Amino acid sequence: MYAQMVKTDAARVRSLDEMDPVERAFQERVDAGQKIEPKEWMPEGYRKTLVRQISQHAHSEIVGQLPEGNWITRAPTLERKAILLAKVQDEAGHGLYLYCAAETLGVSRDEMYEQLHSGKAKYSSIFNYPTLTWADIGAIGWLVDGAAIMNQVPLQRCSYGPYSRAMIRICKEESFHQRQGYDALMRMVKGTPAQKAMVQDALNRWWWPSLMMFGPSDDASVHSAQSMAWRIKQNSNDELRQKFVDQTVPQAKYLGLTVPDPDLKWNEEKGGYDFGEPDWEEFFNVIAGNGPCNAERLNARKKAWDDGAWFRDGLTAHANKMADRRTASKIAAE
Amino acid sequence: MELDLKPAVDQSALFAFLVRLGDNALILGHRVSEWCGHSPALEEDIALSNTALDLIGQTQLWLGLAGEIEGQGRSADDLAYLRDGYEFRNILLVERPNGDFGKTLMRQFLFDAWHYLLMKALQNSSERRIAEIAEKAFKEVAYHLERSQDLVIRLGDGTDESHRRMQAALNDLWPYTGELFASDDVEQTLSAAGVIPHPQSLKSGWDEIVSTTLSEATLQKPDDGYMHKGGRRGVHTEHLGFILTEMQFLQRAYPGAVW
Ligand SMILES: [Fe+2]
Ligand SMILES: [Fe+2]
Numbered sequence: 001m002y003a004q005m006v007k008t009d010a011a012r013v014r015s016l017d018e019m020d021p022v023e024r025a026f027q028e029r030v031d032a033g034q035k036i037e038p039k040e041w042m043p044e045g046y047r048k049t050l051v052r053q054i055s056q057h058a059h060s061e062i063v064g065q066l067p068e069g070n071w072i073t074r075a076p077t078l079e080r081k082a083i084l085l086a087k088v089q090d091e092a093g094h095g096l097y098l099y100c101a102a103e104t105l106g107v108s109r110d111e112m113y114e115q116l117h118s119g120k121a122k123y124s125s126i127f128n129y130p131t132l133t134w135a136d137i138g139a140i141g142w143l144v145d146g147a148a149i150m151n152q153v154p155l156q157r158c159s160y161g162p163y164s165r166a167m168i169r170i171c172k173e174e175s176f177h178q179r180q181g182y183d184a185l186m187r188m189v190k191g192t193p194a195q196k197a198m199v200q201d202a203l204n205r206w207w208w209p210s211l212m213m214f215g216p217s218d219d220a221s222v223h224s225a226q227s228m229a230w231r232i233k234q235n236s237n238d239e240l241r242q243k244f245v246d247q248t249v250p251q252a253k254y255l256g257l258t259v260p261d262p263d264l265k266w267n268e269e270k271g272g273y274d275f276g277e278p279d280w281e282e283f284f285n286v287i288a289g290n291g292p293c294n295a296e297r298l299n300a301r302k303k304a305w306d307d308g309a310w311f312r313d314g315l316t317a318h319a320n321k322m323a324d325r326r327t328a329s330k331i332a333a334e
Numbered sequence: 335m336e337l338d339l340k341p342a343v344d345q346s347a348l349f350a351f352l353v354r355l356g357d358n359a360l361i362l363g364h365r366v367s368e369w370c371g372h373s374p375a376l377e378e379d380i381a382l383s384n385t386a387l388d389l390i391g392q393t394q395l396w397l398g399l400a401g402e403i404e405g406q407g408r409s410a411d412d413l414a415y416l417r418d419g420y421e422f423r424n425i426l427l428v429e430r431p432n433g434d435f436g437k438t439l440m441r442q443f444l445f446d447a448w449h450y451l452l453m454k455a456l457q458n459s460s461e462r463r464i465a466e467i468a469e470k471a472f473k474e475v476a477y478h479l480e481r482s483q484d485l486v487i488r489l490g491d492g493t494d495e496s497h498r499r500m501q502a503a504l505n506d507l508w509p510y511t512g513e514l515f516a517s518d519d520v521e522q523t524l525s526a527a528g529v530i531p532h533p534q535s536l537k538s539g540w541d542e543i544v545s546t547t548l549s550e551a552t553l554q555k556p557d558d559g560y561m562h563k564g565g566r567r568g569v570h571t572e573h574l575g576f577i578l579t580e581m582q583f584l585q586r587a588y589p590g591a592v593w
């Protein structure tokens with residue numbers, strides 16, 4: 001979701017009998033539901049997979065500031081403006097916890113930024129779609145934070161301690177965001193016909209990209225199987241997508257909206273909805289850089305970083321001067 | 335029963351003063367929020383959205399009280415979203431464009447040093463509700479000042495480039511600082527009634543904070559030359575119109591809609 005299609009370097013998942021004693025001990029701890037902590041031994045593939053997934057997640061949080069930040073100056077009331085500011089601030093905070101969690105695996109934040117800016121590291125496809133009206137802000141809270149929660153609640157039980165703990169903090173705030181998004185839309189659908197039309201238009205545009213957040217079906221993916229064996233991942237993409245649809249469709253109905261999927265139908269037998277297939281060609285295009293806002297998003301992040309170089313250098317230079325002055329005054333005092 | 339012989343505070347002066355306070359917070363909050371997601375470091379993104387959030391919260395309180403005092407049924411939102419530029423009463427400093435991050439920080443520092451002293455003094459206002467809002471705002475503003483002051487010092491005394499940028503920002507913004515201490519009948523009336531401090535009484539404290547900070551930052555305090563003014567009586571720069579166009583778009587495009 002925020003981390004879509006994370007590679008594991010595994011050709012296939014190996015059994016306990018095939019592992020050397022150290023790795024076997026590690027896998028047994030994971031199987032027993034114990035947490036792995038930064039200083040402990042871990043397979044290189046496990047470490048790399050976590051770095052990829054956590055950094056992708058962190059990048060998603062900070063790139064995610066852009067589509068929502070786009071409406072802060074245009075929020076319709078002071079209260080909505082304050083709520084949106086607080087949300088965007090939370091997302092930056094999530095980015096910070098996640099970069100810190102990734103740093104425990106031996107990669108620096110600067111290196112991760114470098115990978116983001118060069119296009120080597122990805123972020124969630126969802127943030128490459130534009131926020132065109134105020135209803136999009138409500139729709140993001142409701143659908144995007146909603147989909148994020150689906151994925152992140154199980155991640156609270158992830159085998160890697162720092163990631164699991166970051167998720168526990170983050171999930172609380174994400175559910176708050178989702179409620180606020182839904183509340184904003186509720187207010188609008190009870191308003192004028194124009195407001196209600198704006199909400200329907202937002203749902204029309206955000207529905208399918210939200211379903212794509214879970215990634216393509218990964219039932220046959222060796223990466224997914226390996227991530228599950230390591231307890232980095234707990235559910236298949238299809239499972240989570242189904243849960244999301246089942247949760248969200250009644251909410252859409254309650255708002256009086258039409259979900260833009262002609263194939264959507266309640267299936268009594270499975271106790272869930274049948275629904276259509278997202279346009280995976282569009283998804284792969286967005287992942288490949290051809291989404292409506294890929295260039296803007298990445299350029300905005302690069303510009304922020306490049307334009308801020310003098311600022312960061314200035315702070316570093318000042319810190320060095322202070323350290324030199326302390327040393328000098330210590331020597332003078334001796 | 336004891337008669338309260340204190341003359342009632344001039345309500346229209348009170349309204350005018352509260353609108354000035356609220357508009358400063360609103361317009362500066364708007365400017366600061368333009369940085370969201372675009373600042374030089376993640377920590378700054380967080381700090382800036384926090385500052386903007388505080389300022390918008392203060393706007394709600396000041397303009398909310400202004401609307402009540404006015405007694406015409408206007409809410410804080412009505413005042414923020416349904417007035418035109420000539421009715422806005424913020425000082426010109428806060429509507430200056432963000433420029434580079436150094437300019438944004440310098441604007442914040444020059445404003446914070448004044449805002450800090452004003453909120454400190456307003457805690458002793460003879461008007462209980464003003465004192466209460468000031469007490470809440472003071473805590474926030476004290477933190478804003480701590481941060482902006484610290485960054486001005488570190489960047490002034492950082493690299494040659496950061497020094498140069500901070501000095502340029504200071505030189506650019508200095509002519510907009512005179513308006514912080516301007517006064518007219520509104521301030522005369524209210525300070526005489528003990529509702530607010532006289533603006534001039536904040537000047538020496540501000541000079542001291544600014545001089546100490548700039549000297550630690552190895553920055554040169556500009557000479558007091560010509561000072562721009564006008565915002566406090568509704569005569570703004572061309573920038574305000576665009577701020578309001580953006581800010582008020584939804585309220586203007588969908589009149590009467592509830593959000
Ligand atoms: Fe988040
Ligand atoms: Fe998230």
Ligand SMILES: [Fe+2]
Nearest residue numbers: 091145174177
């Ligand atoms: Fe969120």
